[in-house]
Structure formats: C-alpha cells, structure tokens
Amino acid sequence: MVALLPSCSSTKHVPDGKYLLDDVSLRILDEQNETSEVSTYDLANYLRQTENHKVLGGLKLQLAFYNLSGKDSTKWFNRWVQRVGTPPVIYDSTLTDASVSQLSMALTNKGYMNNHVTSDVRTNAKKKKVSVTYNIRLNEPYYVRNITYDVPNDTIRKIILADTTLYPIRQNSVFDHNNLEKEREFITETLRNNGYFAFNKEYITFFADTAAGSRAVDLTLNTRPPRTLAHIPEYKSHRPFYVRSVTFVTNYNPVTMQDGKYSGKQMEYNGINFIYDENDIYLRRSPLYECCYITPGEMYDASNVTKTYKALGRFSILKFVNIITNPVGEIDGRMYVDTYILLQRDKSQSVSFAVEGTNSEGDLGFGVGVNYQHRNIFKGSEVLSAKFNTHYESISGDVGGLINDNYSEYSGELGIVYPKFKAPFLKHSFKQRIKATTELTTSFSYQARPEYTRIIAGAGWKYVWSERQNQTHHTFNLVDLNYVSLPKSKSHFLDSISNPLLRYSYEDHFIMRLGYSFYHTNKREISPLSKALQQNFYTIRASAETAGNVLYGISKLIGQSKGDEDSYKVFGIRYSQYVKMQADYAFTHNFSDRTSLAMHVGAGVAIPYGNSSVVPFEKRFYAGGANSVRGWGVRTLGPGSFATRNSQNSFIYQCGDIRFDASIEFRSKLFWVIEGAAFVDAGNIWTIRDYADQPGGVFKFGKFYEQLALAYGVGLRMNFTYFLVRLDMGMKAHDPASGQEHWPMFSPNFKRDSEFHFSVGYPF
Template identity: 40%
Template sequence: MLSLKLYRLIAPVFVVMTIFIVVACSSDKFVPDGQYLLDKVELHSDKKDVNSSLLMQYVRQKGNSRWFSLFKIPLGTYTMAGKDTTRWINRTLRKMGEEPVLYDSVQARLSSEDLTVALQNMGYMNATVDLEKKVRGKKLVLNYFLHPGEPYIIDRFNYEIEDSVIRRVLESQLNSDTKRPRQFTVTSLDNERKRLTHILNDSGYYRFHKDFIYYTADSTQGRQHVNVTLHLMKYVENSNSTPTLHPRYVINSVNFIPGDSTGFHLRKGILEDNTLIEKGKYFSATDLQKTYNNFSRLGAVRYTNINFREAPRYDSLKIGKAFTYTTSSTHYLDADIQVSNNKPNTISFQPEGTNTAGDLGAAVVLSYQNRNLFRGSEHLSLEFRAAFEAIKGLEGYKNSDYEEYSVQAHLRFPRFLAPFLSKEFKRRSSATSEVSVGWNLQNRPEFHRRVFSSAWKYHWSNPAHHLTYDFDLLNLSYVYMPWISETFKHDYLDNVTTRNAILRYNYQDLFILRTGFGLNYSSTNYALRAKVELAGNMLNALSGIFRFKENSEGKRTLFNIAYAQYAKFDFDYTKVIRFDERNALALHGGLGIAIPYGNSTVLPFEKRYFSGGANSVRGWSVRELGPGKFRGVDGRIDFINQTGDMKLDLNAEYRTHLFWKLDAAAFVDAGNIWTLRDYADQPGGQFLFKDFYKQIAVAYGLGLRLNFDYFIIRFDGGMKAINPAYTSVEDHYALWHPNLKRDFTFHFAVGLPF
C-alpha cells in the first residue's frame, strides 16, 4: 500500500524529468557543426550593491525561454518537428515552439560593452566586464563577470544660470547643500534636469526643455571624487538666432471648441470648472495635465485636445492726442480646448453562469447608463438582475432552488459635493461623489430575505503616488426577513443551544448604518489595500440622547429594529518578483478581523468571513474551510456556520508564459478563518494563539490561464496538503496520502486571484 502511494507521488515527477531529458538531447539536431546552443546566461557582480538581475536587460542574447524557469518546453516543441518543412505537422510544431538560440560572439561582445556603459551610468566609471564560456557538447553557458570598482562621489554641486530671470525664479528651488556627497550617476543628474525643467514649465516657460541644461565635471580633486556644475543656457530659437532671455508666457484667452457638429452637451460652467488653464496666469504644464485628467474623468467626454497659439499683444503709448502701439515684451498664449462628446445613453443585456459551492445556476443582467444626466457629466446607472440556482443536498425543505431579484441605482458626480468647500478646492480636487440605492430580494429554501441599501460615497485618486481613496460617509442597509421555514427554525433558531441563539441574531430584521475608509496603493510590482469600517456608533450616540427602546434581548432598537455595532479591519498585500519577461513569483498576504461590540454580540452574516474558493485556499471550495478545525455538521458542509470573525490568507504563485495567449501557474495557498468567541456548536473554531498555527490549512496546485490582456479566464486545480478538520492521519496530511476524490477541487474564475 505504501509503495503504491509513493509511486503516485513520484510518477508525475519521473514523467516530467524524462520529457526534459529527451527534449534536451533532441535539440542538438538543429545546432550546426561548429556552433553552440546558448543554454544559459548568468551575471555575477563583485559588489553586492549592484543588482545583477536588473542589468540583465542589457544582455542582447539570452537562452531559450523556460517554463517555470526550469523546463525548455517551447524549444522541445520546436525540436519535435522534422527538417522537412513541406509537411504541415513540422511547420505547426515550429510555429508553436521556439527556435534554438545559437551563441553569437558579436552579440556577446556588444552586450559586454552595453553592460560597461550601464555600470558607468550608475557611477562606476572604471567598471569592466569579463566573459567566460563553458562548453559541454553542443551547449554553451555564458557568464558575464561584472567588476564595478569604486563609485564616483560628487563633492560639490554648482549651478551656473545664464538667464537672469530664470535665476530669480529658481533661487529658492536650488539645492543649498552643495557639499553633501552624492554618487555620480547619470540617473541622478538627469533627474535634476527634469526637476528644474518641471519647475520652469510650471512658471510660464512654455518653450523650455531639458536640452537647455548640460553638465561639466571636474575630477582633478582626487580619485573617484568630482565637482559637478549644472549649466542652464539662454534661449536660442534656431542656429542663426542670438541667445536671449527665455520667453515667459501668460495665458491670453481660453476658448472652448466643440469636437463635432452636435455642439456642447455640457454646461459652460462644467467646462470652466474642469479647466485649470486661466486667463492672466502663467502657463503651467501641471495645470495642462490636470485639465486633461479632469476631462478624462467626465463620462460625457470622449476625448479632449488642447492646443496653444502665440497671441501678439501691444502696449499703447500716448503722444500728444494720438496713440501709438508697440509690441509688448510679455509673451501670450491662446488656449483652444476641443471637447468631443461621448454617446450619452447605453443599454446592455448580459447573461451569466453561476456556481456557488457546486450549485449551478444562471442569471441575467439588464443595464442602462446615462453619462450626462443633468448636462454636468453626471453618470446614472440602473441595473436589474434576476438569478436562479438549483440547490442540492438540503434535506427537509420543500423548495430546492434559489431565486434572486435586484435593482440597483447609482448616480456619480464628477466632483466633490459637500458644503462649505471653496470653488478652487473643488476644481483642483480629483474626487467623485456617488449616491446609490438598491433593493434585493432573495428566496432560499431556508428563508426569504429582503435587503434595502443606500449610500453616499467619495472616491479620489493621487496618480503621482499610485494611490486611490474611498470614503463611505454613510452606508445604510436594512435587512428584512419576511419568512423562515419551519425546518430552518427547528434546526437552527428555536433550539436553546449557544450556536442557535447566535444564529438567530442574523435572521432577524436588522439596521446596519456604517462608515468606512479604504486606501489602495498599486504600482508595477506592489499592491496594498487597507480598509476600516465602523458601524452603529452614530446610532449608539443618538440612542443615548433620545433613549431608544430595547427589545427582549436587551438590544437597542430604531423603529423597533435592532441595529448592528462592530469594527472591521482588512489588510491585503501583494508583491510580484519578476525573474524575466516570462516568469514571475507573486506573493500575497491578507488579514481581516471584525469585532462586534456594544449593541451586537455577533457580526451580521454579510460581514462574516469565509474561506476556500478561487481567490483563497484553493484546495477547498467556497465556504468549505473553517472556522479553525470545525468540520461542519457530521462532516458535511455547513453553509450557515462555516463563517468567522477573522481571516488569514497566505499565497505564493509562480506564473509563467507558455505560448500564444496561454499562461500557467503553480501555487501554494495557506489560511483559514476563526471565531473570536468559543461557540459550543463550532468546536475548534475559536482563535487561540497557542493553537491557531496548527489550524492553518495548506493547498497546492496548478493553473491554466487564457490571457487576453483586458481580461483573464482562469482554471485552477487545487489539492489539499494539510487539512485542519481531519478525522485520521491520512486526512490530516493529505500531501503524503493524496486522494483525488477527497482532496481535489476545480475552480473557474475571471481575473487573477490577487
């Protein structure tokens, strides 16, 4: 028995290794005599401060791509083809695969030169690069050894500005600490050019660019030490012109031009409020970009084009009774803003397929959008949804299906709507305001639920720092339970056990009035999300003033309906480590905790955490895992009780590009949910510091993705590795005792898991 299980574990590895060996050997037939297959390229640096992986971009010739950085499957696919290109199978295999990369000494020499220049740009002016070739059969491993040496340090940084007006403009912006040593790098010097250019472009210098700035360096003070001088030249219009002061431009007029024959669909006040280019102000590149950004946020606008024209202006001089006019020394610009209208109304119909813990269903969504409701680019969206799902495995219930009908209305304003704010603040703010209202009808075999919701929200962004913010000023939900089946009451609500008493709270009429704040940071390789949500505090303060009535359970009520009170905190972090253009490792961690207090002893059902599924621990389906080592009722999935007050997710996913639009992934997931209190009918579900690490579930698996850039279709297959809800050693350590029927879970989803 043991040998059979061991065979099941090592057999896939053996097959992969066999294929890899065959592929490696068969590639030789496409390598001509006297040439070598470039098997691997590596960079090695003498200094730890120099990141060799970042310099790989300067290597012109790399080896064939590898799946998961290990297997040269594209090369193997190519080498499976015969040399007869008239046969379609050979042409197809070659097209699907990747041609062998043959070592080119010229490319290697040029790569060495590029690496040397890159190191010099980093301040290592005496850097050298050596090549080492290791040949084995018809394969060659190429090593680049980087010898950066000591970096050059800037002792003194000086400014020489020929334009007297610009010197006054920049006087307070120049670095006063000229003796502070800095490493002599092309990047730092270029950044200083960009900084000064940006300041001048925002100070009226419409025609200024960084090519008017150059550097000289003096290294006579000593080895690896230099004095640097930044030179800012006068303005030269062309090679035949005499150097003069740089022209400084003032906005003369702002003109709005319709982009099509239909004219403007927006009110003039909206056009002006979103335009930061103003008559009488100096030209500002930042104001220009913010104006573009403002119009891009308006759903009623398809595109915006802003052009500037030099406008001649004249000064008048009175001589006797007559006036003479001379050209003004100040330079002026006319701004022409062309605005093209977007299609105001759209209607869409979208069918959906649903799968909730294995229960299949279908849904339809009818949507209507108006992008310019009050001619101020107000965005109204209406959504009507109907869904049906066949539910299996529920005994004792007459109906075995789930029906849902909902209507949602959202009205978004492309500006910050609030009293006591200045017009200038509103103009320069990137915030949007949104009011929403919705009604949701759910009919399950166990109960019927009605949810009314409304909210007032703000959303704004800071693109320069990759930040977005969400603020829910007021978010109201009213949960109404018109019917609960007798079976559900008997099994869950009417018993006197602790669990049923807690569940009863979630199946009563309930008010949830909450506020929340969320922060999102997203860059190329990092993403961070944090959210805080507080509910019931405002109502609790009012209850103390107006003495709200208490129900039979001692809960304070509004209109005879208890209100929820809790605090909820969520944190989510993702980091992507890129090895090359085809391979990357994504690391993810998520932590959430919600604490009921005051008027609540239990979280509302919609606010509780669940684990498992396509975006969590993928060896389990949605709501199959937890809390803690709780196994459900008699080992069966318990939709109601497999929720908790705390959640932990830890994920590592190695992603690789295969070919065409296909990507693959190998992943390891870990996590679980827990309750904060010890509930009698959820044994093992409470979070305890001494035990929680023993209750972390672990899964592993493989995924296949169809990557169409604008959306990703994902197929993941997860296997349980460590199961905290076990009845035997085999069940607990499923990694060593795999059972496909028991341990395998398939997931279909859209988008990446994190």
C-alpha cells in the same frame, strides 16, 4: 503531449553547421559589487542574444513544444505548434560581440568608465550547443566631487537652488550619465511649473572636469540663452509667462475652422471663455469651469495643465481632449499665452447585454444581464446607469445543480455618478482640491436558496478619488443603507439554528453603515520612459466600517424602549450595530519577465456591540475557496477547530468574526498564454465569542496558531493580458478540525484532501 516534451531533442530544428545557444550567464568579478548599484539583473537587458526561456529549474518548455512539430509547414498541427512554441535560438558570434560592446557602453554611462567586459564561449560540437559567459570587471567608478550651477538669470537660479535635495545628482554620488538627463528633465519641469513656458531641457548643459589619473568629477550645470522665436521677437532672455485667456472649444472640428479661428457661439463664465455649437450645447459651463485649473491673469504653470487633463478625463461624455497653449508676445512688459481646451463629444447613450460565467469563491454559475447607460444625463457628464441581472449558481461547484431555481438571484441597480465632489455649500477651491467622483446608488436583489429566500434593498452615497498617478485609491461611503428581509425560510432551516445569536443573522435586519477603504500600490504603469519590468512591487488594501451608531444615538435620545428581543428597532425592524476592519498586504518579486514569487498576508475583525450581539451573516468572514486557503472549498473551513456536521445547512456555522490568511505562490510563464503556479496557503477564521453551536471556534491567543489550516497545490493559468483565467488544485496539509486527520500531508488521500478552484484573476 506534456509528457512528451522533455523527450524531444532540443536541437531538432538546429541546421547542420549551426549551434543552439544553450546557456547565457553574466558574472561580475569585482568583490565590492555588493555595495555597487550594478546587478546582473539590470545588465541582462543589454544582451543582444539570450537563450530560450527556462522554467522549472532549467526546462526549456516553449522550445520543447516547438520541437514537437515536423518540418512540413503545410500541416496545420505543425503551424499551430510552432506558433505557440518558440524556435531555437541559433548562436550568432556577431551578436555576442555586440553584447560585449553594449554592456561596456552601459557600464560607462553608469559611471564605470574603466570597465572591462569579455565573453567566454564554450562549444559542444557533438551536442550542437554553445554556452556563453560574460565576464564583467567594473573597477572603481567615477564620482561627483563637486557640483556648481552657472545660471546667469537670478530668478531661475533661485528656483533651481530652492531645494537641490530632490535632484538625482548629489555630491559624492556615482557619475551616472543617466542622472544627467533626469536632472535636466526635473529642472525643466520645475521651471515650467513656475511660469517659464518656453523653457526646455535643451537649454541645460553640463560640463564635466576631471584631472588626469583621478576619478573625481567636478560638474558644472549651465543654462543657455533662448533661441530667437520668429513669432515673438521680443523674447530674447528667459522670462516667465502669464495666462491671458482660457477658452473651451466644446465642439472642436479642425475642418470648420476659419482663418485659424474656432467657429461657434461665444460665451463667458467666471473669466473663462466658451465656444459652443449652437445646435449642440451638450455641456454646461459650470462643470467645465470646475475642471479648469488654468486661471487668466496668473503665472503659467504646466502642472495646472496636467490637472485639467486629469479632471476632464473623468468626463465620460468626452472622447477627445487636447490643451493647446499659444504664446502671444509681450503686453505691458509681461509675456502672455492663450490657452485653448479642445473637446469632442462621445455618444451619450448605450445599451449592452452580457452573458457571463461566474465564480463566487468556487461556486460556479452563469448569468445574463442588460445595462443601460446615459453618459450626460444632466449635461455635466453625469453617468446614469440602470442594470438588471439574473444569476444561477451551484453551491460549492456542484455543476449538476446549476440549472435550479432554488439557486438563483435577480437583481437591479440604478445609479448616477457625478465626475466631481458633489455636496452642498462647498467652495470652488475646495471642489478642485478634492478630485473625487460622487456615486449615488439604489439596488434591489431577490435571492432564492434551498434553505431560504432573501430580499436585499439598498441605497448608498459614496466618494471615490485617486492620487499619485492612480497608485492610491480612496473610497468613502458617506452612508450605505441595506434592508435584509427573509420572507420565506424552510422551517427545518431555522429550526436547525438553535443558537439565537446565529439565528439573528438569518432574520430581518437593517444596516446603516459608514465606511472607508484604501488601496495603494507602488507598481508603476509601463511606459516608453520606464523599464519594462519592475523587480519588486507591493499592494496594500485596508478598510473600516461601522454601522448603527447614528440610529442607536437617536434611540437613546428619544428614549425608545427595547422590545422583547432586547434591541431597538427602526420601522419595526432591528438594526445592526458593529465595527469591522480588515487589511491585506501583497508583495511580488519578479525574477524575470517570466517568473515571479508572490506573497500575501491579510487579517480582519468584526465586532458587534450596542444593539447587536452578532454581526450580520453577510458581514462575517469565511475561509476556503479560490482566494483563501485553497485546500478547502468556499465556506468549508473553520471557525477554529469546528468540525462541519456534513449537512446541507452546515455553511451557516462556518463563518466567523476574525480572519487570518497568508499565502506564497511561485508563478512562471510556461508557453503561449499558459502560466504555471505552485503555492502554499495558511489561514482560518474564528468567532469572538464561544458559541455552543460552533465548538472550538472561539479565538484564543494561546491556541489560534494551532488552528491554522495549511494547504499546498499547483495551478494552471491562461493569461490573455486583459483578463486571466485560472484553475488551482489545493491539497490539505494541516486540518485543524476536531475529529479529522490533522496532518493529511503525511498520509494524503486525493479524494478526501483535494479541492479544485476555477476563478478569474490572480488570488492576490
């Protein structure tokens, strides 16, 4: 079907006498546009009619798919094809005129009041196609010469002038009408954060004065007196408000209100009022108090309302939160408000079952699991969760070996999440500053592979918190314990590991680590107040962890002697000591809402020291797979120029202590939920020491770049908004392995060089 798409006539469904809108372009004629704040990318949003979407250099794939359909709408195939594709855009001259008007109006609002916009329409009657070019001449913009503030209220004037560098309007800036609205909103927010509860942006006006023949604008900001409020007759001038009382209504139900009052049992805790349903006291007062940033007696601050919303948003037991602030008038010369925090509870407990397909870097499998959750175990919205899962996995995508007990895992986890920073001896003010959740977990995993059986038991205590509209996330692992035991190993498996350092990775060991991870993105959430498309955004991920230092210090302090293996032990088990750091950066440039270019670079290093001579296997890096260099399967690349022995146990040698990855990927929406991609990957792993069983694997500054593996390929994705499924095909371009064809891209062999990856989510 795909092969037929280009051959379909693009005007198949264009009625006689009508024309297909074949191409739309914008052209800015001013030479000085390079220094202006106007781009055709932004102006395209104001067009009332655009052509059908193009991909792959001009192919209208969705239109071509639509044109595969016949005109008989009673046939299901025609209906399905038309629903998946997009119909031809029929040229409408009235929409072209409207686009000219919209473009001119938008430029006027941006300060280019002398702009001139025309349309050039070219018709090809024989092909039934029309092309439209919008010619835009910006001319010189108007600019703000001076800005003054006419604010009679001295207190408000002082607040406004405290720091004008944050305001959108600046001297000598382009006179952009959009910035006037932004400044009104910014000043209003600032005043409401400083007590002026009744202030709104309608009280701020601007007066623009321009001399004839001049592009200079003298701007004056004015504040108007407040409107008369019927319920507060004494409010005749802008005045700050103070908080008289704060009341939590934990079982809010508008039906049960009596004479506008909330019914229930009333209590008081540290100056905060609580109204409970006596038959359902599901939340303790102290957790709610710790989430309340609104304090009786203090000046009203709108930002504290927002903080309270966010803090209560971490309470899983709550399905509804609403904060109402009511002005109560003047008391002893001050204006006051009462605040009511209205809550409704959600279900406390739930049980869920899941059957899922898994893809661990290209290793296909499936699993079943059961999850029990109690969202309010200690009446503080603490979430208790218990999970049990069983998974079967096929190594390296070998679906034929999927149902095999040798490739299985059984795991369980018990955890509790506190919606606050949980630690002893902390003050209330500190807990409010650190908006973190606390997670305590214990886990157990039984893994059976052809080579060995492994048991992993773990426990952890960590803090998770976010900031800046959830654009920055932190995770701090205060302590993370892992005991790894290999009670059963095939004799030939351990015998095949002649290197004692690598052999250690597959023997019993204990890890006590401390770690921190950081995530930041400038990608904004889509909202009615923001543009639907952000042209550029990036993400940064970084983490660092260290293990064994406390135990090593204790061993030294008590004078513990080392055993035959020249290492200290705890409870008869060797413990690991290492440091591991890694960072990743990804950048995406959106050409439109349908095409983008994404880039990624990442690196990491893990160094054993003290009580360890090698990093544990599960903490080492590997290369290849769906999120690495996609010309190789998972754990089949590296380290360095090391060449695999093509044995069943070869994966144990293909891990390292240093990693580097880089990728560039072009993404385009094709039709329906289908997306296409073309990519180039580079990367490898290396060891920090020259191990005899991994020849060519050690990292050397003067040689590592020669050992970078290169791959290229294409992919198809199905984007269902909430999740994305992808199938990538990678081809080897440069193979650093010794004894292999180093540049297979010049003599490709599909069977030898190709690798398919099925995964969920974008690779970066």
